[in-house]
Amino acid sequence: MRIALFVTCLADTMFPAAAKATVLLLERLGHEVVFPQEQTCCGQMHINTGYQKDALPLVRRHVRTFEPYDVVVAPSGSCVGAVRHQHAMVAAGDPGLAARATEVAARTYELSELLVDVLGVEDVGAYYPHRVTYHPTCHSLRVLRVGDKPLRLLQHVRGLDLVELPAAEQCCGFGGTFSVKNADTSTAMLADKMRHVLDTGADVCTAGDASCLMHIGGGLSRLRTGVRTVHLAEILASTEA
Amino acid sequence: MSTFLGMPVRAPRGVGHLRGDQSFPAAAKEALGNSQLRRNLQHATTTIRGKSGRVIAELPDWQELRSAGSALKAYTMANLPLLLTQLEEKVTAAGGVVHWAADANEANQIVTDLVARTGEKRVIKVKSMATQEIGLNEALEAAGIAPVETDLAELIVQLGEDKPSHILVPAIHRNRAEIREIFLRAMPGVDPKLTDDPPVLAGAARRYLREIFMRTKVAVSGANFGIAETGTLAVVESEGNGRMCLTLPDTLITVMGIEKVVPAWADLEVFLQLLPRASTGERMNPYTSMWTGVTPGDGPQNFHLVLLDNGRTAVLADEVGRQALHCIRCSACLNVCPVYERTGGHAYGSVYPGPIGAVLSPQLTGVEDNASLPYASSLCGACFDACPVKIDIPSILVHLRNQAPHARTEAAVMAAAAYTMDHPRLYASAQRAAKLARIAGRRGRGLPPPLNGWSASRDLPSPPDETFRDWWRGR
Amino acid sequence: MSSKDVILDRIRAALADGPSVPEIPRDYRRGPAEADLDLLVDRLVDYKAVVHRAGTIPDAIATIVSGSVVVPPGLPREWLPVGLEVLVDDGLSPERIAAADGVVTAAAVAVAETGTIVLDASPDQGRRIISLLPDLHICVLRADQVVASVPEAVARLDPTRPLTWISGPSATSDIELNRVEGVHGPRNLHVILTDGENH
Numbered sequence: 001m002r003i004a005l006f007v008t009c010l011a012d013t014m015f016p017a018a019a020k021a022t023v024l025l026l027e028r029l030g031h032e033v034v035f036p037q038e039q040t041c042c043g044q045m046h047i048n049t050g051y052q053k054d055a056l057p058l059v060r061r062h063v064r065t066f067e068p069y070d071v072v073v074a075p076s077g078s079c080v081g082a083v084r085h086q087h088a089m090v091a092a093g094d095p096g097l098a099a100r101a102t103e104v105a106a107r108t109y110e111l112s113e114l115l116v117d118v119l120g121v122e123d124v125g126a127y128y129p130h131r132v133t134y135h136p137t138c139h140s141l142r143v144l145r146v147g148d149k150p151l152r153l154l155q156h157v158r159g160l161d162l163v164e165l166p167a168a169e170q171c172c173g174f175g176g177t178f179s180v181k182n183a184d185t186s187t188a189m190l191a192d193k194m195r196h197v198l199d200t201g202a203d204v205c206t207a208g209d210a211s212c213l214m215h216i217g218g219g220l221s222r223l224r225t226g227v228r229t230v231h232l233a234e235i236l237a238s239t240e241a
Numbered sequence: 242m243s244t245f246l247g248m249p250v251r252a253p254r255g256v257g258h259l260r261g262d263q264s265f266p267a268a269a270k271e272a273l274g275n276s277q278l279r280r281n282l283q284h285a286t287t288t289i290r291g292k293s294g295r296v297i298a299e300l301p302d303w304q305e306l307r308s309a310g311s312a313l314k315a316y317t318m319a320n321l322p323l324l325l326t327q328l329e330e331k332v333t334a335a336g337g338v339v340h341w342a343a344d345a346n347e348a349n350q351i352v353t354d355l356v357a358r359t360g361e362k363r364v365i366k367v368k369s370m371a372t373q374e375i376g377l378n379e380a381l382e383a384a385g386i387a388p389v390e391t392d393l394a395e396l397i398v399q400l401g402e403d404k405p406s407h408i409l410v411p412a413i414h415r416n417r418a419e420i421r422e423i424f425l426r427a428m429p430g431v432d433p434k435l436t437d438d439p440p441v442l443a444g445a446a447r448r449y450l451r452e453i454f455m456r457t458k459v460a461v462s463g464a465n466f467g468i469a470e471t472g473t474l475a476v477v478e479s480e481g482n483g484r485m486c487l488t489l490p491d492t493l494i495t496v497m498g499i500e501k502v503v504p505a506w507a508d509l510e511v512f513l514q515l516l517p518r519a520s521t522g523e524r525m526n527p528y529t530s531m532w533t534g535v536t537p538g539d540g541p542q543n544f545h546l547v548l549l550d551n552g553r554t555a556v557l558a559d560e561v562g563r564q565a566l567h568c569i570r571c572s573a574c575l576n577v578c579p580v581y582e583r584t585g586g587h588a589y590g591s592v593y594p595g596p597i598g599a600v601l602s603p604q605l606t607g608v609e610d611n612a613s614l615p616y617a618s619s620l621c622g623a624c625f626d627a628c629p630v631k632i633d634i635p636s637i638l639v640h641l642r643n644q645a646p647h648a649r650t651e652a653a654v655m656a657a658a659a660y661t662m663d664h665p666r667l668y669a670s671a672q673r674a675a676k677l678a679r680i681a682g683r684r685g686r687g688l689p690p691p692l693n694g695w696s697a698s699r700d701l702p703s704p705p706d707e708t709f710r711d712w713w714r715g716r
Numbered sequence: 717m718s719s720k721d722v723i724l725d726r727i728r729a730a731l732a733d734g735p736s737v738p739e740i741p742r743d744y745r746r747g748p749a750e751a752d753l754d755l756l757v758d759r760l761v762d763y764k765a766v767v768h769r770a771g772t773i774p775d776a777i778a779t780i781v782s783g784s785v786v787v788p789p790g791l792p793r794e795w796l797p798v799g800l801e802v803l804v805d806d807g808l809s810p811e812r813i814a815a816a817d818g819v820v821t822a823a824a825v826a827v828a829e830t831g832t833i834v835l836d837a838s839p840d841q842g843r844r845i846i847s848l849l850p851d852l853h854i855c856v857l858r859a860d861q862v863v864a865s866v867p868e869a870v871a872r873l874d875p876t877r878p879l880t881w882i883s884g885p886s887a888t889s890d891i892e893l894n895r896v897e898g899v900h901g902p903r904n905l906h907v908i909l910t911d912g913e914n915h
Contacts, residue, residue: 180691190699315738468875488845530880540878
């Protein structure tokens with residue numbers, strides 16, 4: 001299958017390992033990955049911070065960039081959520097664009113959705129000999145409703161010791177610009193999330209969103225906990241030797 | 242009184258409790274430092290989430306009930322003029338008197354005048370969000386009338402000279418030890434040997450209020466539902482203080498927001514299932530009272546219903562925001578909100594705290610008067626899932642953020658970022674040049690404002706050697 | 717212009733976009749379903765009511781209360797055991813009612829699924845005040861008054877009557893969100909469940 005990668009601006013700039021892993025994983029599974037160069041950012045930060053007017057050109061760009069492709073994947077529940085639930089709204093003043101945005105959204109998948117629902121695979125042949133806990137990010141969980149798909153993928157990874165995260169469904173406190181505008185509350189939420197991660201005894205905390213992992217990982221690093229954050233794609237891309 | 246058609250009229254300033262003294266982040270910072278508050282809230286919200294989840298799981302048709310509740314509310318809002326007129330006719334026909342209050346000042350005046358006409362100097366009150374919203378207690382006190390809150394939590398708040406912090410449990414921020422201290426300090430005639438055992442505390446409230454119930458001639462209540470088809474009002478409660486107020490006095494004055502009207506009697510079959518399970522986590526609350534006008538020989542012989550706008554029509558005018566009026570005040574969204582659980586209700590500055598408050602208060606007042614509230618959420622979506630009438634709170638928050646006034650510097654940064662991201666070559670060179678780390682210094686410490694909010698507690702990741710784009714090009 | 721006209725005009729202006737009026741989905745359970753008396757008892761007991769199913773009504777009442785009871789004027793007198801002081805409510809003062817050791821009423825409807833009893837102020841249930849002020853409420857319920865779910869109860873009731881829905885004794889969740897029985901209403905609720913024949 002020919003799959004267009006919607007890399008997301010955050011993974012592109014700060015977490016290329018998650019994006020590279022997405023490419024290598026899909027290629028290993030026998031698919032062709034293309035990277036449309038004109039893509040930049042889906043505009044979620046602008047939309048969620050109250051700048052829909054500024055986001056409109058970004059929505060237009062995203063739609064134009066990805067509408068030639070039958071299947072689009074992103075290693076982010078949050079960015080796929082924005083495409084699926086916000087792009088048409090931002091484009092409401094331009095019905096033609098809104099309709100195109102809806103069509104692109106219908107063909108855009110978060111990585112675990114693509115693997116399980118579209119490609120029909122749960123065992124991707126990965127090997128990752130670590131104790132891992134999974135944080136279901138809010139937008140994967142409650143906007144996209146990915147359910148237990150990421151867990152099913154992780155359960156098939158050889159060598160991986162999957163431990164359940166207590167109070168997993170509580171937000172980590174990132175929330176985009178929330179983490180800056182309400183930094184104190186965000187930090188209080190993060191403190192509890194980190195406590196739960198540490199309680200599992202895992203050495204790796206994984207999730208399907210680089211943004212939440214940046215937040216959780218930033219806190220775990222600041223406290224020198226020794227627990228790493230690793231994107232789900234990187235675990236699924238890992239193989240023995 | 243005059244109004245321009247089409248111009249939404251907000252809740253007036255200078256009266257009531259819809260606007261806080263400080264922004265949410267500033268108030269939240271103070272609250273977060275109160276360890277007792279944090280502990281009380283965490284315990285209480287965890288308890289109620291568990292209870293509610295268990296009784297909701299007992300119903301095989303919970304999602305169908307939510308859908309029906311949501312549709313009933315949308316139907317109600319679309320037919321509000323007809324339904325309110327019908328409610329007025331039915332209440333009037335059953336011996337009640339209906340008053341219309343365009344805002345808080347008018348509502349306070351109507352109620353104060355009605356009490357003054359009875360000659361009474363004291364009223365008993367059933368917990369009511371609408372009367373708190375309009376600041377009725379202050380208005381009554383200014384007229385020399387003493388309002389006595391009879392709900393246990395409201396009594397704790399009133400005796401503690403405190404502010405409510407939760408829609409359902411206004412004293413949720415207090416634990417039993419603090420409640421005991423408040424009673425010992427402020428409850429007339431309290432037993433000095435009072436312990437902090439909850440049944441003992443409840444017993445103290447029973448003794449104190451019993452005399453007052455028996456001797457007070459006027460009661461003020463809110464209403465959970467007002468049935469247009471029949472003129473029936475309903476108050477849902479637990480303790481029996483509601484029954485006392487609705488049964489014993491000669492005069493009953495009920496203040497009801499216009500959005501609380503329910504089309505038909507049979508529609509209660511939906512809301513009476515949704516509300517208790519979402520709210521207190523009970524299959525049914527201990528007491529629900531329903532009355533239609535005046536019943537000769539039974540209960541108050543004078544009944545007044547005050548229908549309140551106070552900004553609700555402005556909410557109704559917003560196509561996205563109007564669903565905030567669907568709220569049945571269960572407070573499920575507060576109990577699941579990770580922000581509320583840590584800051585408590587006072588940080589929101591309004592009588593409507595939590596996620597629903599963050600969308601309702603700014604719409605009632607105009608978003609410029611509560612500009613920080615739409616941002617008091619990480620948009621995690623737990624509130625939407627918990628809402629028994631399926632109010633899409635995250636979408637309203639995003640919608641209101643788009644209406645909120647923005648700081649000039651932030652707006653400039655956002656515009657510049659959008660411009661850069663709409664020009665891939667600029668974007669790519671910005672990626673290479675900026676290398677966030679250079680501004681950030683060592684691992685994100687010492688970022689300039691406002692980004693220092695991040696670096697205060699979190700490291701930034703080490704910048705990668707190459708972006709994904711670079712890697713792809715080099716393959 | 718009256719405030720009523722002002723508000724109605726504001727509403728009409730607010731609805732100028734003509735919001736779509738949805739069809740109300742009624743695919744939740746509306747009954748009729750068979751009422752499960754054991755479920756009712758379980759729910760009542762769960763919320764700290766005491767349930768009596770054996771024996772005659774007077775025998776049951778005799779085990780619950782001695783002294784004085786308030787009764788509504790239409791309560792069947794054969795329900796009451798000998799030896800009780802019976803205060804028939806013909807407009808008793810609140811003080812007299814509050815001073816009684818208990819109150820005995822019938823009921824209009826009960827909901828098994830929620831453990832709820834509804835009083836509708838019929839002659840055998842009386843004014844709302846009598847079931848409120850005494851600390852003990854004894855409610856006699858016939859099996860044929862029990863419905864399975866809330867929608868069936870709503871359908872049976874007459875909204876023009878004053879209605880009191882009672883689910884267990886008076887309670888509060890205001891202290892740390894834990895339910896505590898016993899605030900202003902009767903702290904003791906006893907339900908005598910009969911098959912409707914052995915009065």
